[in-house]
Amino acid sequence: MSKITAAITGVSGYVPDYILSNKELETMVDTNEDWIISRTGIKERRILKGEGLGTSDLGVEAVKELFKKTGAQAQEIDLIICATATPDRIFPSTACIIADKIGAKNAFCFDIMAACSGFLYSVYTASKFIESGSHKKILVIGADKMSSIVDYKDRSTCIIFGDGAGAILLEPTTDGMGIQDGILGSDGAGREFLNIKSGGSVSPSNKETVANREHFVFQDGQPVFKAAVKNMADVSAKIMKKNNLTADDVAWLVPHQANKRIIDATARRMGVGNEKVMLNIQKYGNTTNGTIPLCLWEWENQLNKGDNIILAAFGGGFTWGSIYLKWAY
Numbered sequence: 001m002s003k004i005t006a007a008i009t010g011v012s013g014y015v016p017d018y019i020l021s022n023k024e025l026e027t028m029v030d031t032n033e034d035w036i037i038s039r040t041g042i043k044e045r046r047i048l049k050g051e052g053l054g055t056s057d058l059g060v061e062a063v064k065e066l067f068k069k070t071g072a073q074a075q076e077i078d079l080i081i082c083a084t085a086t087p088d089r090i091f092p093s094t095a096c097i098i099a100d101k102i103g104a105k106n107a108f109c110f111d112i113m114a115a116c117s118g119f120l121y122s123v124y125t126a127s128k129f130i131e132s133g134s135h136k137k138i139l140v141i142g143a144d145k146m147s148s149i150v151d152y153k154d155r156s157t158c159i160i161f162g163d164g165a166g167a168i169l170l171e172p173t174t175d176g177m178g179i180q181d182g183i184l185g186s187d188g189a190g191r192e193f194l195n196i197k198s199g200g201s202v203s204p205s206n207k208e209t210v211a212n213r214e215h216f217v218f219q220d221g222q223p224v225f226k227a228a229v230k231n232m233a234d235v236s237a238k239i240m241k242k243n244n245l246t247a248d249d250v251a252w253l254v255p256h257q258a259n260k261r262i263i264d265a266t267a268r269r270m271g272v273g274n275e276k277v278m279l280n281i282q283k284y285g286n287t288t289n290g291t292i293p294l295c296l297w298e299w300e301n302q303l304n305k306g307d308n309i310i311l312a313a314f315g316g317g318f319t320w321g322s323i324y325l326k327w328a329y
């Protein structure tokens with residue numbers, strides 16, 4: 001019997017309508033458009049406005065479009081993994097909430113928290129359920145309402161993040177397409193440089209932690225930047241070597257998008273030209289777990305069956321990783 005691999009059989013995305021431009025940020029913090037563009041490559045990002053709306057609502061919109069495109073039905077889904085750093089609540093999982101909202105009664109559901117690498121961790125995890133033969137239709141959703149944890153008084157972080165979601169359907173195939181390999185890594189020593197200080201079990205939120213703005217993202221940019229360049233570039237080069245891929249063999253690089261300079265360094269290290277790099281940072285900023293599926297969604301029409309695609313990510317933890325897949329349709 002031929003080997004079962006996990007193929008992406010559909011992709012969709014959703015970004016909210018509201019555009020937060022660099023010009024508007026200039027009115028909120030001491031920054032300027034030139035600095036933001038030259039240091040990060042970001043021109044604008046989307047923000048989910050509206051009372052009572054959270055990450056699950058972004059994910060639901062992406063899944064609705066995915067069902068429409070693929071014809072998949074909610075009841076057929078047997079597993080839902082939601083990658084998010086901004087769950088609706090600490091518990092229950094956002095995957096459970098999405099399942100309820102879309103009527104996926106036959107799925108078991110859980111979230112994966114690996115900050116900006118979460119979507120990649122989730123795809124790799126899901127691929128193992130497919131390869132084992134235990135599950136046949138898996139939804140992997142990457143969704144984040146980053147505006148809910150960003151301090152709009154901190155100019156070093158508020159310029160970076162935006163809200164968005166993407167979703168993919170993973171199904172078994174025996175034609176050799178789909179997920180070929182993955183390399184994932186973590187280093188918890190990085191927690192010092194990128195974290196949310198309070199609101200967890202070590203420091204539950206109280207008046208003082210809120211007054212100190214400890215419920216927002218804290219980032220020490222430079223060490224994170226250096227670790228991101230090193231790990232995302234290393235792991236991408238490593239997966240190419242391990243699978244005997246040259247830069248010519250790679251059709252597309254789909255990098256996590258936190259800073260255009262980190263993406264450029266990764267592409268350079270792989271020897272892959274800019275024309276092969278999917279880039280949405282300029283219009284969405286860093287959408288954390290939404291970034292990679294949003295790229296695949298936007299480029300879907302340019303992809304061909306058999307294209308060698310490298311996904312790469314780096315995020316808080318630290319976490320990082322790379323997946324090599326062959327596009328399946």
Ligand SMILES: CC(C)(COP(=O)(O)OP(=O)(O)OC[C@H]1O[C@@H](n2cnc3c(N)ncnc32)[C@H](O)[C@@H]1OP(=O)(O)O)[C@@H](O)C(=O)NCCC(=O)NCCS
Nearest residue numbers: 031032035116155156159221222224225228258259314315
């Ligand atoms: C955050 C980041 C864009 C900052 O860029 P940087 O080039 O490292 O900038 P620095 O932090 O060294 O700051 C340089 C100067 O710009 C200032 N600055 C910071 N943010 C600014 C802003 N929005 N507008 C204007 N000036 C700003 C700093 O205060 C500093 O000023 P000083 O030299 O007078 O102290 C960059 O470090 C980064 O992208 N880090 C990694 C992000 C990432 O990968 N995250 C992981 C996944 S989420």
